[in-house]
Amino acid sequence: MSDLIKRYPFSKDKEIKVEISREQMAAILYAQDYGLKRMDPxxxxxxxxxxxxxTYKLHP
Structure with missing residues (x-):
């Protein structure tokens, strides 16, 4: 069991659906490609x- 699961013990896997903007999608991909340290404020x-x-979808 990972330390994350120990800290946040969800009882089971959960499927969620979210709607995000193009800007949010770009931010996710930028963070993945270049890392958080290279992102501007x-x-x-x-x-x-x-x-x-x-977070809201996982724990409303």
């Missing part, structure tokens, strides 16, 4: 908005 804010959306 505006791009990080967009990525944070994706995380907020996912």
């Amino acid at each position: 505006d791009a990080l804010a967009v990525l944070d908005s994706v995380m907020d959306t996912l």
